[in-house]
Amino acid sequence: MVLEREIYPYLQWLLWGTGGSNFGALPRFFAVCAGFAVLAILLGYVVSLLRAERRGGFFTGLLQAGDRVFKTLKSGIAELAATSPRRVWALAKLAMKEAWRRRILIALVVYVVLLLFAAWFLSVEHPDPARLYLSFVLSATTGLVLLIALLISAFSLPGDFKSKTIYTVVTKPVRAGEIILGRILGFTVVGTFLLVAMGLCNYVFVTRSLGHVHQVEADSIERQTSTEGEDEGRTGRTTNTAGHRHRIEVDSDNQGIALTENGHYHPLDIDSEGRITVRPAVGFLRARQPDYGKLRFVDRTGVEKARGISVGSEWTYRSFIDGNTLATAIWTFSNISAATFEESRNDQGEASGEVLPIALKVRVFKTHKGTIGQPISGTIQFRNPETTAVSDPEPFYAKDSQIDEMFPSRAQVTPEGEPIDLLDDLTTEDGRLEILVKCAERGQYFGFAQADLYISKPDGSTLMNFIKVHLSIWIQMVIVITVGVVISTLVSGPVAMMFTASFIILGIFREKFLEIATDQAYGGGPAEALVRMGTQANVVSQLDQTWGVMIVQFIDTFISRPLMWGVGQILPDFQYLDSSNYAAEGYNLPWDRIFQDLTICGGYVVAFSVLGYFLLRTREVAR
Amino acid sequence: MSEATSAETAGAETASSEIVVQTRALSKVYRDFWGRQKVRALKSLDLEVRKGEVFGLLGPNGSGKTTTIKLLLGLLFPTEGEALLFGKDSSDVSKNERLGYLPEESYLYRFLNAEETLDFYGRLFDMPADVREQRIDELIKMVGLDRARKRQLQEYSKGMTRRIGLAQALINNPELILLDEPTSGLDPIGTREMKDMILRLKAEGKTVVMCSHLLADVQDVCDRIAILHQGELKELGRVDTLLTVADVTQLRAKGLTGECQQELRDVIARHHGELLEMNNPTTTLEDLFLKIVRDSEARPGRRASIEGADDNKTGGVATAD
Numbered sequence: 049m050v051l052e053r054e055i056y057p058y059l060q061w062l063l064w065g066t067g068g069s070n071f072g073a074l075p076r077f078f079a080v081c082a083g084f085a086v087l088a089i090l091l092g093y094v095v096s097l098l099r100a101e102r103r104g105g106f107f108t109g110l111l112q113a114g115d116r117v118f119k120t121l122k123s124g125i126a127e128l129a130a131t132s133p134r135r136v137w138a139l140a141k142l143a144m145k146e147a148w149r150r151r152i153l154i155a156l157v158v159y160v161v162l163l164l165f166a167a168w169f170l171s172v173e174h175p176d177p178a179r180l181y182l183s184f185v186l187s188a189t190t191g192l193v194l195l196i197a198l199l200i201s202a203f204s205l206p207g208d209f210k211s212k213t214i215y216t217v218v219t220k221p222v223r224a225g226e227i228i229l230g231r232i233l234g235f236t237v238v239g240t241f242l243l244v245a246m247g248l249c250n251y252v253f254v255t256r257s258l259g260h261v262h263q264v265e266a267d268s269i270e271r272q273t274s275t276e277g278e279d280e281g282r283t284g285r286t287t288n289t290a291g292h293r294h295r296i297e298v299d300s301d302n303q304g305i306a307l308t309e310n311g312h313y314h315p316l317d318i319d320s321e322g323r324i325t326v327r328p329a330v331g332f333l334r335a336r337q338p339d340y341g342k343l344r345f346v347d348r349t350g351v352e353k354a355r356g357i358s359v360g361s362e363w364t365y366r367s368f369i370d371g372n373t374l375a376t377a378i379w380t381f382s383n384i385s386a387a388t389f390e391e392s393r394n395d396q397g398e399a400s401g402e403v404l405p406i407a408l409k410v411r412v413f414k415t416h417k418g419t420i421g422q423p424i425s426g427t428i429q430f431r432n433p434e435t436t437a438v439s440d441p442e443p444f445y446a447k448d449s450q451i452d453e454m455f456p457s458r459a460q461v462t463p464e465g466e467p468i469d470l471l472d473d474l475t476t477e478d479g480r481l482e483i484l485v486k487c488a489e490r491g492q493y494f495g496f497a498q499a500d501l502y503i504s505k506p507d508g509s510t511l512m513n514f515i516k517v518h519l520s521i522w523i524q525m526v527i528v529i530t531v532g533v534v535i536s537t538l539v540s541g542p543v544a545m546m547f548t549a550s551f552i553i554l555g556i557f558r559e560k561f562l563e564i565a566t567d568q569a570y571g572g573g574p575a576e577a578l579v580r581m582g583t584q585a586n587v588v589s590q591l592d593q594t595w596g597v598m599i600v601q602f603i604d605t606f607i608s609r610p611l612m613w614g615v616g617q618i619l620p621d622f623q624y625l626d627s628s629n630y631a632a633e634g635y636n637l638p639w640d641r642i643f644q645d646l647t648i649c650g651g652y653v654v655a656f657s658v659l660g661y662f663l664l665r666t667r668e669v670a671r
Numbered sequence: 672m673s674e675a676t677s678a679e680t681a682g683a684e685t686a687s688s689e690i691v692v693q694t695r696a697l698s699k700v701y702r703d704f705w706g707r708q709k710v711r712a713l714k715s716l717d718l719e720v721r722k723g724e725v726f727g728l729l730g731p732n733g734s735g736k737t738t739t740i741k742l743l744l745g746l747l748f749p750t751e752g753e754a755l756l757f758g759k760d761s762s763d764v765s766k767n768e769r770l771g772y773l774p775e776e777s778y779l780y781r782f783l784n785a786e787e788t789l790d791f792y793g794r795l796f797d798m799p800a801d802v803r804e805q806r807i808d809e810l811i812k813m814v815g816l817d818r819a820r821k822r823q824l825q826e827y828s829k830g831m832t833r834r835i836g837l838a839q840a841l842i843n844n845p846e847l848i849l850l851d852e853p854t855s856g857l858d859p860i861g862t863r864e865m866k867d868m869i870l871r872l873k874a875e876g877k878t879v880v881m882c883s884h885l886l887a888d889v890q891d892v893c894d895r896i897a898i899l900h901q902g903e904l905k906e907l908g909r910v911d912t913l914l915t916v917a918d919v920t921q922l923r924a925k926g927l928t929g930e931c932q933q934e935l936r937d938v939i940a941r942h943h944g945e946l947l948e949m950n951n952p953t954t955t956l957e958d959l960f961l962k963i964v965r966d967s968e969a970r971p972g973r974r975a976s977i978e979g980a981d982d983n984k985t986g987g988v989a990t991a992d
């Protein structure tokens with residue numbers, strides 16, 4: 049679910065786009081800006097025409113309005129060049145002082161109290177406590193930071209208009225753009241300060257909450273001997289803390305580990321007399337770096353398909369293969385090389401051959417109970433896409449919805465029992481390899497999406513990942529501040545807040561919004577939906593083609609949908625920008641993605657500042 | 672008073688031809704949200720203010736004085752006509768470099784202290800730090816807020832706020848200063864200081880446009896005045912000439928005995944003059960002002976009929992000390 053959208057290299061994203069109908073972000077930005085600029089100029093012209101007291105004839109009026117629009121544009125461009133960093137910084141400092149005076153620190157206190165309360169309700173006994181804690185703190189931080197960004201930005205300029213302090217500012221050689229930029233900058237600094245403080249709280253809270261210790265359960269330790277009577281070390285278990293216990297394995301050289309449970313393990317300290325102490329948990333926070341392949345399906349009769357079958361209740365993102373038939377999920381990976389393989393080490397720390405680190409997440413859909421107490425089994429198999437040489441299918445047990453990390457050895461065997469090399473024989477010259485996954489039990493189903501099987505590169509830094517996720521919250525914050533400040537040039541504080549809030553909410557549901565705008569959703573456009581609501585017709589029932597309905601549909605097609613489509617072009621997709629899932633689910637947030645988001649953010653700041661400049665410039669300050 | 676008089680005459684001579692403020696048929700109609708007309712606040716105003724002048728805008732409450740100043744500053748957009756400052760349109764931001772503005776009430780950030788306030792506005796003029804520091808110190812001393820310089824403005828009294836407002840208006844050493852009721856809220860001493868201040872600015876060759884309905888203030892400092900009523904210009908001219916009554920001779924003397932006074936009466940009677948009074952004259956500008964307002968109310972839309980300004984060169988004012 050996390051990695052629903054593929055992340056493309058930055059430059060490709062920026063310039064050429066991501067295939068299909070998507071073109072690059074930069075051309076798109078310019079196209080949208082140009083479109084809106086034309087609209088804005090037309091609108092400005094009409095307003096100027098209506099506002100002005102007309103002297104002379106109708107045509108003189110037309111010319112005068114045109115002249116005014118042209119002059120405004122011309123001086124706007126000239127003033128852009130006169131922007132002074134000192135003035136911007138002075139205004140930014142003022143904005144900071146203002147925010148400070150509004151007791152912004154209380155937000156931090158509220159946040160700490162919230163975390164303390166949360167500590168009661170969040171349970172470390174959850175099977176994936178890191179995800180629970182991280183998604184909680186990250187959504188709380190996002191929510192609070194965005195709320196504060198909304199409040200401080202939307203009320204600032206209207207406050208200045210209300211107290212008329214703006215009079216003494218705009219009668220100085222201050223360019224309207226500097227007022228906007230200064231506000232954005234000032235509130236961003238304040239917001240950054242808050243976010244950093246919250247981030248520190250989050251880190252301490254998560255690491256402290258997840259940390260726990262176990263004792264060794266003394267009478268559980270058993271000595272293991274092989275059939276030949278050799279000492280094979282000891283096994284045992286830890287005490288139950290935080291709702292789980294670990295199995296302990298210690299080898300004959302007194303090296304040992306408390307095995308992974310609930311997403312973490314504990315290293316062991318073993319002294320010369322063999323006494324075992326359990327150290328703090330390791331591996332709660334992960335920053336997995338997946339390398340994705342392309343997924344396609346083969347159906348139960350052996351026919352290639354782009355998608356598997358749907359099991360109804362499931363979200364369409366995943367599709368399913370049926371067990372014990374020819375149905376297969378096939379991933380094709382590219383760029384496999386010797387470097388992809390990892391040296392595996394055995395318990396003694398000696399090299400024991402190379403392995404291909406992969407991770408698999410299966411969504412299991414059962415139509416019957418199966419064998420009680422037994423997980424559903426499946427097989428995994430490697431295939432060369434050119435020679436179609438295959439390895440012997442290797443069975444595995446599906447851990448429903450959990451990431452299962454596997455380390456199949458480079459040395460595989462064919463179904464006939466011949467040795468076959470995963471790199472030399474099963475991978476093509478240009479580094480392509482297919483991995484085939486099947487469900488082994490009749491009547492049971494495995495569900496997959498493209499991101500459910502990947503080759504894992506070594507983990508990234510979890511601290512860095514933590515910082516990166518906060519950076520993505522920062523990006524959302526800057527967008528909210530920008531939009532809030534710009535909208536507040538036009539309307540009073542509460543109205544600006546409402547507008548900005550709707551902008552955010554529509555941004556969160558941008559996809560749905562665009563679906564309605566492009567007529568892909570059931571129930572028609574807004575006007576038709578209103579009729580359906582009024583007549584209590586459901587979204588799919590056919591409406592009688594009366595004149596009324598036709599007019600309503602006409603309005604939708606030619607007015608409300610184009611309008612929605614237009615708005616949709618500038619809505620920030622907050623759902624997409626929210627990348628807290630990466631940290632929560634333990635994936636590394638790629639830098640490419642961060643740079644893309646930063647670029648989007650920069651685009652908003654630039655475009656909206658220009659918009660704000662003209663809004664403020666053409667506003668009569670002393671109304 | 673004598674200081675003021677001498678400054679005025681000096682100003683009159685040095686008034687060069689350079690026009691600093693010019694309005695052409697400047698009009699303003701306030702409209703509501705729906706574009707319906709609410710108030711015609713200013714009707715076709717033509718003004719010219721030259722460099723080095725102190726120009727006063729007079730008028731009763733709601734006559735359009737503040738509206739005029741806001742139009743000059745570009746805070747309002749004219750409904751018709753245009754306002755030029757230094758030859759630039761009032762919507763041009765760059766004119767603000769050479770301009771200082773003291774609003775009707777001091778619209779300042781109440782959470783800043785005096786120093787921070789001036790520093791903030793100094794930065795808005797892109798002044799480098801050392802210049803700013805020096806200027807702030809000068810101004811704070813000049814307006815007499817040295818002891819309150821670290822206090823937040825929300826703790827200031829009205830007069831103190833007014834003073835810091837003035838300092839703020841002068842931060843860039845402007846050539847043109849627009850003062851909207853500069854003496855409101857000031858005590859008599861503050862008022863006196865403000866007037867001296869204006870005269871000092873004038874002596875430095877600056878142009879001052881002020882509006883007020885405190886006639887004494889206007890009379891003391893202004894070279895020329897315009898009187899507005901209900902948005903219309905009713906009178907425009909030099910203060911000294913406007914206030915001279917052509918056919919009346921005023922005589923002020925000190926230490927005259929009763930005999931001497933009687934002798935004077937006889938002399939006047941002998942020359943068929945009519946003695947109007949022989950005591951202290953009352954305020955003069957106030958009379959004119961009230962007369963104009965009453966006239967205008969009786970006959971709206973016409974210019975007042977007090978035309979004493981142009982034909983009075985013969986009647987000098989005799990003042991004996």
Ligand SMILES: Nc1ncnc2c1ncn2[C@@H]1O[C@H](COP(=O)(O)OP(=O)(O)OP(=O)(O)O)[C@@H](O)[C@H]1O
Nearest residue numbers: 671701709710712731732733734735736737738739
């Ligand atoms: N924002 C506004 N909206 C509507 N009408 C306004 C607005 N501001 C001023 N007016 C009207 O315009 C007219 C002129 O007002 P203005 O403030 O210029 O008067 P003034 O001469 O400065 O008066 P005062 O001596 O009281 O300061 C008044 O009738 C006033 O009601």
Ligand SMILES: [Mg+2]
Nearest residue numbers: 736737738775
């Ligand atoms: Mg006023």
